[in-house]
Amino acid sequence: MTHGRLSRRHAFRLTGAATAASVLAGLTARPATAGVSPAQPGAPLARVAPPVAAFALSDVRLLPGPFADNQNRTLSYLSFVDADRLLHTFRRNVGLPSTATPCGGWEAPDVELRGHSTGHLLTALAQAFASTGDSAYQAKASRIVSALAACQAAAPAAGYGRGYLSAYPESFIDRVENGQQVWAPYYTLHKIMAGLLDQYLLAGNQQALDVLVAKAAWVKARTDRLSTARLQAMLRTEFGGMNEVLANLYLVTGDQNHLTTATRFDHAEIFDPLANRLDRLAGYHANTQIPKIIGAIQEYQATGQARYRDIATFFWDTVVGHHTYANGGNSNGEHFHAPDAIASQLSDSTTECCNTYNMLKLTRQLFRYDPSRIDYLDYYENALLNQILGSQDPASAHGFVSYYVPLRAGGIKTYSNDYDTFWCCHGTGMENHTKFGDTIYFHTDDALYVNLFIPSELTWRDRGLVLRQETRFPTQPSTRLTVRQAGGTALALRLRVPSWVAGADSVRITVNGVAQPVSARPGSHVELNRVWRAGDVVELTMGMSLTLEPTPDDASVRAVRYGPVLLAGEYGGSNLTALPRLQPDSLTATGQPLVFRARANNASVTLSPFHALHHQRHSVYWRIG
Ligand SMILES: [Zn+2]
Numbered sequence: 001m002t003h004g005r006l007s008r009r010h011a012f013r014l015t016g017a018a019t020a021a022s023v024l025a026g027l028t029a030r031p032a033t034a035g036v037s038p039a040q041p042g043a044p045l046a047r048v049a050p051p052v053a054a055f056a057l058s059d060v061r062l063l064p065g066p067f068a069d070n071q072n073r074t075l076s077y078l079s080f081v082d083a084d085r086l087l088h089t090f091r092r093n094v095g096l097p098s099t100a101t102p103c104g105g106w107e108a109p110d111v112e113l114r115g116h117s118t119g120h121l122l123t124a125l126a127q128a129f130a131s132t133g134d135s136a137y138q139a140k141a142s143r144i145v146s147a148l149a150a151c152q153a154a155a156p157a158a159g160y161g162r163g164y165l166s167a168y169p170e171s172f173i174d175r176v177e178n179g180q181q182v183w184a185p186y187y188t189l190h191k192i193m194a195g196l197l198d199q200y201l202l203a204g205n206q207q208a209l210d211v212l213v214a215k216a217a218w219v220k221a222r223t224d225r226l227s228t229a230r231l232q233a234m235l236r237t238e239f240g241g242m243n244e245v246l247a248n249l250y251l252v253t254g255d256q257n258h259l260t261t262a263t264r265f266d267h268a269e270i271f272d273p274l275a276n277r278l279d280r281l282a283g284y285h286a287n288t289q290i291p292k293i294i295g296a297i298q299e300y301q302a303t304g305q306a307r308y309r310d311i312a313t314f315f316w317d318t319v320v321g322h323h324t325y326a327n328g329g330n331s332n333g334e335h336f337h338a339p340d341a342i343a344s345q346l347s348d349s350t351t352e353c354c355n356t357y358n359m360l361k362l363t364r365q366l367f368r369y370d371p372s373r374i375d376y377l378d379y380y381e382n383a384l385l386n387q388i389l390g391s392q393d394p395a396s397a398h399g400f401v402s403y404y405v406p407l408r409a410g411g412i413k414t415y416s417n418d419y420d421t422f423w424c425c426h427g428t429g430m431e432n433h434t435k436f437g438d439t440i441y442f443h444t445d446d447a448l449y450v451n452l453f454i455p456s457e458l459t460w461r462d463r464g465l466v467l468r469q470e471t472r473f474p475t476q477p478s479t480r481l482t483v484r485q486a487g488g489t490a491l492a493l494r495l496r497v498p499s500w501v502a503g504a505d506s507v508r509i510t511v512n513g514v515a516q517p518v519s520a521r522p523g524s525h526v527e528l529n530r531v532w533r534a535g536d537v538v539e540l541t542m543g544m545s546l547t548l549e550p551t552p553d554d555a556s557v558r559a560v561r562y563g564p565v566l567l568a569g570e571y572g573g574s575n576l577t578a579l580p581r582l583q584p585d586s587l588t589a590t591g592q593p594l595v596f597r598a599r600a601n602n603a604s605v606t607l608s609p610f611h612a613l614h615h616q617r618h619s620v621y622w623r624i625g
Contacts, residue, residue, distance in 0.1 A: 046304040047251070050368035052442045052449065055458065057130035057202060060437030063455035063470065066611075067436040070392050071131065073399030074433035077418075078121070078128050078137060080398060085419065086118045087147050089167035094154035104420035112183035113424075115167030115192060118144065120427030122195025126202035127434035138203045145199055145208045148192075152211055163218030165192065165211065173222060176237050177230065186265075189219070190240030190291070191427065197248060209252075216249055220261045235267040238288040243295030247302045259302055266299070267292055274311040279318045282338050286331035287424070290319075290358035297365045309369065316366055319359065320379050325407055326549055326559035326566050326620060327390075327610060328383025329356045340552035346579075346621060348406040356387045357428040364439045367451075371442070374523045377451050378499045378564075380439060384452070385474065386566040388432050390611030391425075401429030409619040410576030440469070447492040449525065453479045463487045465532070474565050474609075475593045478541040486532045493530070495540055499523035500564050506543025512536060546596075548584055548624065558624050560587070560607060565594055568610040569619040580605070582622035 062068040084100040089109050091098040106113045125141035128134070152165040160170045166189060175182040193215060199208035219242070223231060246262035249255075270289055273280040281289070293315045300308035322339040323330045329351025330336070337345050360383055367376040391402045393415045400415035403425040416426040441458050442449040448460065453473035459466050464487030471479035481493075497507055497520045507520035511528060518526050528538065544563030551557045557579060560567045569580060586599035587607070596607045600622065610620060 048301055048304045048369075050301070050365070052368040052371045052444055054364070054368065054438065055441055055443065055460070057127060057435060057438055058133065059459050059461065060131075060440060061457045062131070062436060063457060063468070065455040065472070066389060067454050069394070070389060070399065070433045071436060073392060073394075073397060074124070074430060075128055075132070075137075077398035078124055078140075078430065078434070081121065081418070083121070083140060083144050083147075086121060087144065087151075089114045090118065090148060090151045090165075093167055093169060094151050094158040094160070096151060096154055103422060105422035105426070106424070107419075107422040112168060112172065112185070113188055116188040116424070117191075117422045117427050118148075118167070119188070119191030119193070119195035120430050122192070122208070123198040124430035124434050126195070126198040127431065130202040131434055131437055138205075141199055141203060142205060142207075145196070145205055145211065148196075149207055149211050152214060161218050161221060163214040163216075163221075165189075165215050165218075176234055177222075177226060179233055182237070184238040184240075186237070186239035186242050188240075189215075190242050190245055193245045193249075194241070197245060197252070201252070212249065213253070213255075216246060216258055216261065219246070220257055223261060223264045226264075231264055232268055235265065236269070238285065239265060239292075241291035241295050244291060244298050247295060247298040250302055251298070259299075262295070262299060262302070265292075265295065271296065271311050274314050274318075275307050277310075277314050279322065279339050281318065281323065281336040284336050285334055286323075286336050287334065287352055287355045287358065289315075289336075290355055290362065294358060294362050294365070297362065297369075312362065312366060316359075316362060316376075320375075322552070324379075325351055326561070327351060327386040327405060327407070328359070328379065329353075329387050329405055329407075330359070331355050343551040343554035343557035343621065346408040348408060348411055349404045350407040351387060351405040353387065353391045353402055353405065353425040353432070354428045356383050357425075357432055359383060360388070360439075368442065371449065371525075374496065374499060374525070377496055378523070381452060381498065381564055382566075384436075384439075385564060386611055390609075390613070391429065392433060393614055394612075395614065399429070399433055401425060401432070407620050409579045409621065410571060410574070410617045411620075412617045413614055441467075446490070447494055447527075449494045449496070450479075450481065451496050457484070463489070463491065465491070474544075474563060477544045477563060478539065481538040481540075483532050483534055483536040486534050486536070488531065488533075490529065490531050493528040493532075493538065494525040495528065495538070497522055497524050497526055497540075498542070498564060500544070500547075500561070502543035502545035502563075508539075508541045510537075510539045513539075546587060551621070556624050557621050558582075559621055560596075562594060562596070566610045566620065567594075567596060567607040568613050569598075569600060569622070570606045570608060570613065571617040571619060573617065575617060576619060579621055579623040580619050582624055584624055 085103050088098045088100040088102050102109050107117050122141055125137045128137040155164040156162055164170050172182050172185040176185050193212055196208040196212040199205040243262045243265035246258045250258035293312050296308045297312040319330055323336055331352050332345040332347055333349045334352055363376050363380050393400045402413050403423050440452045440454050440456050453471045455471055457468045466485035468482045468484050499522050501507055501522045504520050509516045520526050547561045548558040549561055580600040583599040588597050590597055594609050598605055
């Protein structure tokens with residue numbers, strides 16, 4: 001944490017140990033409310049709906065493959081985890097009885113962040129219901145929402161403000177308002193609010209919206225009495241995406257009060273340099289900032305004020321262009337460092353998974369405003385494949401997840417457990433693996449985007465279209481799309497040709513076996529216009545090649561990639577004290593897909609996909625030459 005307060009790493013040692021992308025899909029499914037007034041006097045006023053719409057998460061079903069495997073493990077955990085244990089501190093906080101065993105980790109009764117995981121759980125259960133249609137997830141969440149509603153109703157009798165809902169006393173809010181030490185109270189409240197909104201949007205839980213609206217009124221009442229200077233001082237303490245969830249609530253309800261409250265969480269110290277296109281991120285706690293920027297793009301949608309969009313776009317360009325490692329993650333020791341410091345910032349605490357969770361949320365939203373920028377999707381694929389997919393332990397039936405992904409030579413992934421971690425990344429981990437369907441496809445009125453190569457089936461209800469995508473990507477560099485049901489009208493199918501493909505010559509696109517005479521420039525969408533019929537089959541094949549990707553601060557330090565797949569050296573139980581020196585001309589394919597052999601430090605080493613490398617030490621970066 002910034003400003004000398006208790007850091008997460010510190011707290012992690014002490015204890016032993018924000019809002020679904022799918023929300024955005026739900027938001028676009030609802031008509032805009034008429035008569036919206038400006039966020040600030042004299043400011044532009046209109047909502048700006050993204051030109052590209054997301055599908056509801058419930059319109060996409062994963063088919064068997066590594067993403068579905070991860071989802072299934074997280075689903076097992078969501079079914080297993082005892083909600084009463086996670087509700088224990090909420091109930092005790094308002095004097096309601098609870099005999100449940102308290103949780104450990106960051107949910108322990110004496111940890112100031114307690115309650116955040118219950119919010120993540122609500123989002124994850126909403127996504128699990130939407131992604132699978134299994135009403136057991138909806139029912140489990142419904143019981144949690146009812147329990148939270150009872151806690152909220154008991155708040156005044158416990159001496160708290162009307163609408164207050166938390167697992168810690170309201171005095172934590174006094175402390176953050178007064179500049180006294182406290183961990184991150186609004187961070188936690190954001191998770192609960194986002195979970196409630198997701199329950200409403202994805203699981204149709206009306207009580208969740210009622211609880212959220214009452215809680216938002218409490219936030220407004222608390223912040224009504226603070227001066228701008230006092231508010232801005234308070235915003236130096238991590239507050240998650242408070243501006244995001246309140247802007248989203250405004251987009252859902254049309255109630256101007258929520259937008260007014262949202263803008264109170266616009267952090268000028270962060271927003272102003274970004275609006276002036278200045279990278280002043282060095283030294284800031286990374287994941288404290290990213291949710292504020294997701295809030296900015298939602299505030300752009302809510303208000304039409306271009307400044308919000310400029311802030312979000314410049315932030316993305318800056319972070320992805322100058323602060324991002326080969327696996328799509330950012331931060332070392334949870335902080336941003338000097339621009340382009342990558343080779344000089346390798347450790348066991350690189351690339352916190354929450355940061356990447358949040359960058360993916362930001363990325364998909366920016367793509368929806370500018371679908372010509374394939375670099376958004378290239379980043380999305382890289383981070384999803386090389387960090388998020390590999391952040392879950394495949395040996396764990398409950399889908400235990402990583403906090404950091406270590407990128408120092410000799411690093412090894414470590415994982416959460418059932419009840420004694422509950423770090424931030426445990427929470428976003430529950431969310432990551434229940435929403436893989438959210439960015440594979442997007443659409444406009446007359447075009448369908450196929451962005452990611454993940455086995456899945458899309459149902460586009462408005463167009464009567466059912467499309468099945470079968471692929472073993474990236475093991476095989478191809479995908480096959482079958483129209484299972486067609487509406488009988490013309491539709492443009494926009495297939496992503498990634499920037500990593502080994503030249504336009506290596507791309508082959510067929511429709512019903514007939515090669516299509518289309519230009520397949522790497523880093524573009526190829527458009528196929530047709531009246532689609534049931535039984536039509538589109539096949540896309542792409543060439544992959546080996547690349548050695550230099551770090552910006554040291555061209556002799558490189559990562560090895562095959563197509564989009566980041567490769568890492570398998571070092572078993574052997575620790576390393578320095579980057580291994582790799583002989584690039586020794587890289588040789590083995591008979592096994594995506595697996596290579598090479599000489600490094602005068603020994604033979606196997607390089608395999610980093611996302612699939614677990615329970616052994618690895619090297620992602622190499623010294624070349
Ligand atoms: Zn985290």
